[in-house]
Amino acid sequence: LLTVEIQSPSQSNDEMVEKAMQYFAFGVKSCWIVFPAMKGVAVYSSSDQYEFFQQEDILKDSVMNIEVE
Numbered sequence: 001l002l003t004v005e006i007q008s009p010s011q012s013n014d015e016m017v018e019k020a021m022q023y024f025a026f027g028v029k030s031c032w033i034v035f036p037a038m039k040g041v042a043v044y045s046s047s048d049q050y051e052f053f054q055q056e057d058i059l060k061d062s063v064m065n066i067e068v069e
Contacts (some may be wrong), residue, residue, distance in 0.1 A: 001065055006034040021047045036066040 003023045007016050013035070015045045024047050031044040044050040045063045053059040059068040 002030045002032070002061075002066075003028050004032045004034065007036060009037075014062065017042075020044060030061050032061070 003020065005016060005020050007013070016033050016035075020033050021044075023031050024044075029045075033042045033044070034040075035042065036056075040052055040054045041059055042050045042052050043059065043061050045061075051060070060066070
């Protein structure tokens with residue numbers, strides 16, 4: 001239902017997004033991509049819709065009904 005991908009120093013932003021988008025084809029409802037260097041998380045609810053949260057934000061995933069400080 002939910003995937004969480006954490007970017008490593010060797011992975012580009014584009015590579016992370018491309019990899020994460022493949023999960024939607026398998027029925028995943030929500031995909032989080034953690035970008036440590038940006039201190040943020042992109043929460044994708046579909047392959048073309050996402051919200052970006054930074055460390056001072058409350059992360060809200062409306063698809064999975066999850067909130068994380």
